[in-house]
Amino acid sequence: MKTLKQSIDDVARRIGRDIRLMEVCGTHTMVAFRTGLRQLLPDSVRLISGPGCPVCVTDASYVDAAVEICRRPHVTVATFGDLMRVPGSESSLDRERAAGASIRVVYSPSDALLLARESPSQHVAFLGVGFETTAPAVAWSIWRAARDHVDNFSVLCAHKTMPRVMDRLLRDQQIKINGFLCPGHVSVITGASIYQFICEQYKIPCVVSGFEAWDIMKSIAMLLSQLADGRAEVEIEYSRSVTEHGNKTAQRLVEDVFEPCDASWRGIGAIPGSGLAIRETYAQYDAAKALGVKFTEAHVNPLCRCGGVLRGVSTPLDCRLFGGACTPAHPVGPCMVSTEGTCAAYYKYEGVSA
């Protein structure tokens, strides 16, 4: 019986040209690096990383806003740990906490809500960052706060959604993508049908992949088979978790609390309809409104190439800061901060001089 590697080699030979597959999800990026499977691919097949690390695509102006509110008396900022070290224009949450600001790292938005219940004299603002996977949990915390009248709780919302950013990447002439490894846990919520337009409009195959090395190799083999046959379909490799239409309960909750909005992606820019905003019904729980937060233009290091890395047009090795001024201990850009960031993956697994 042929192994997966042999199948991939055979199909790649049959295709006979260079193929670029984008793994959209940051966790897929990490698995691909950690397990060394990139080295098992034939030279003609390249994996490029996409904009699927939530922290990496969060605009620096959002970090600035979080820093501003954490300095206020009677405000506690609750956040996922990933955001702590992301540099804003002149500070980070990590630095603010060291200076005495009230910042709590939580594992779940429900922990942030609990914190608000337990500290009635503080306003607890949760930093709502993440894709479709995370949005239902945050929607739940807002819905629950409204139901139980927890009025000292709010969410600074910067949730983003996948379809429009994938569309934007496909419109970018600089980026050549022959197939998408679609994010598995986003798809658990949304269902695989959200990628259908990519196959129909762009004739590009999509495979929703699981997170074991074997899953990713299998998904690559499936994408290559589609390319060899001239097909462009949505296929689900991760069928143990993903269906065509997803988790309806979670979708209804997200729909109840959020509405689509324009969102600003770090390094990519504003994309219409690519974000989630808190509906007017729940305005009281929108930190931007409840706390009167003003978003101002951020200043980031002009040498940082995270923007190009997130779009798949640069690799970290193209960046002058990589491995010198920018390391996991002293990150300059978000792709070095996050454990799922492409720069962090290159640094850890490819070596600085790779």
Next chain:
Amino acid sequence: MCLAVPAQIVELNGTTATISVEGALREIDVSLVEEPRLGDYVLVHAGFAIHKWERSEVEELEAIRANTDLREVLR
């Protein structure tokens, strides 16, 4: 951040469940999945079960993990 882990429900109290991930216990919310039951395997993200796994799906993962020696799978 989009990491999600499979876990088994070992205690259930309304929409709150205690899960075990390879023996490590943690409390989560199960209101996003339908009819959670004791012993069910769920996929957990940010403190919420987002999907319920059938027994056969758990076995599939176990089989993949048992084969994670890439030299065996990919030689």
